[in-house]
Amino acid sequence: MKIVIAPDSFKGSLSAFEAARAIERGIQKAFSDADTLCLPVADGGEGTLDTLVAVTNGQKISVLVTGPLGKKVEAEYGILGDGKTCVIEMAKASGIPLIPREELNPLNTTTFGTGELIKQALDDGFTSFILALGGSATNDGGAGMLQALGLSLLDEKGNKISTGGAELAKIHSIDLSEFDERIADCKFLIASDVENPLIGPHGASHVFGPQKGATPEMVSILDACLAHWADEVEKVTGVHLHDSPGAGAAGGIGGAFQAFFPSRMRRGIDVVIEYTGLQTALEGADLVITGEGQVDFQTASGKTPMGVAQAALLKNIPTVILAGSVGKGIEALYQYGVLSVHSIINKPMELKEAMENAGELLENVAEQVVRSLFYQRNKIKFPTV
Structure with missing residues (x-):
């Protein structure tokens, strides 16, 4: 049996x-x-990196990055057994487990550390990526990640804004001139089971914000911030993220991948099933x-x-x-x-x-x-x- x-x-x-x-x-x-x-x-959430590395006899690389509240944390990315594919689990750098429950605040949390992980992997020569999006503590639309990779988000005076979900309201323009050009030559497979749009009653802020510490008032603020972010992104990329399925994944970072990366999204569990050989x-x-x-x-x-x-x-x-x-x-x-x-x-x-x-x-x-x-x-x- x-x-x-x-x-x-x-x-x-x-x-x-x-x-x-x-x-x-x-x-x-x-x-x-x-x-x-x-x-x-695993299904694209916490544990995905460990599972994929283990079943392919890969390895993990430690990196010091910016945590979700700006403090340095020890994170890691994985290398699959083929030696060519990099696995990044955003929870390692930008996840809820990194913050004491009483300090959860998606108005302030950032995905900057996830961007630093990607940058380090690019520096190490990787061009094929699997991104596991579950477990994030963030609601910044992936802006922090993009900032870490050279994207400049400017206020009406031309100054760079800070990080965090609330900062999105200050964006007046987006400068792509220093965005890491290596990204265009890479492949990004986004592992996520979330099909929610970026904004609205089924969007990132309303559905996932409360579990990241958002009060009802914060949810309204965050949703408005993401709507403004989506407007600004559409101006420079032509990509309409507002109601795009999957754009609301992990506080909107799914939308950042859709707009700024050569990427495709798959259910996290399907990615893991493929690599583990479950069938x-x-x-x-x-x-x-x-x-x-x-x-x-x-x-x-x-x-x-x-x-x-x-x-x-x-x-x-x-x-x-x-x-x-x-x-x-x-x-x-x-x-x-x-x-x-x-x-x-x-x-x-x-x-x-x-x-x-x-x-x-x-x-x-x-x-x-x-x-x-x-x-x-x-x-x-x-x-x-």
Whole structure:
């Protein structure tokens, strides 16, 4: 009996690799003869760089960059095993985990450090890039990234503006004369599951701003700033970002790539599935187990469990999802080949306790799921009285 184990990370508690091993231990408790294959995955968010580097036997390069609030942070970019492809996960330089929760403020946060990572990779000779956009703390439309790469954003007096989402309102003109010319000769694959436009009720500020610390008042300010930014970008590039699908990804950095880079966007999970070889790994499998920290109605928008289930469904293999917590709307997942969804929480407990014991909890629920499924196939012996 072959079981493919393909989870994402359980944020704050388990990496995708640790989650996979915990699930494997649970399976082995229930069914020691199972043929298990651990294939940790990601969807373009946090953990994508680590996953792609690991599965291709690549390496990581450390770089000192500007963090989302202007302080220097140690970030890194990845080099895939082919030695030619650079992976940049923007959360490493501009992500929410880099800021204490009480300091989150998308009026001030910047993507400047992500631009510095790209610049360093360009200096190191790379021309092929994969950009993972999830987990950002920013809402600056990618302006900070562009500034780090030489784009000048000028106010009405011709002075360069500072960084941060609120600064976009001051832009009077955009000067492309010093924008890094090497970018035009590169390829950028943007890994993101977000199809939101840049502005409006479904745009970056309204949908994602609150989780980055934006109050309702801030959301209105940020949306107006991005609208002004989009107007100015259109003047110099001819690209209309306002309602462009995917432009709202990661606080609008998706739009920056659409307007200023030779880029194409793909669902993050599809990029990872391709590089991990999941389709090949699924050959001959009887079950797939995937999971992540939170599963709810948003999961069906292209997050890891849905992407894995879709890949398995193509081969008529059922998928079980294990999650730290299960929210509303999971029934939407059943049409994609998901057999069932299980929370790993086995008793009332505080979030801190659940996160500290996530490995054990995941192991236990994996064991119970496999026991219930494979008893029906006579793979687990039931004791006789």
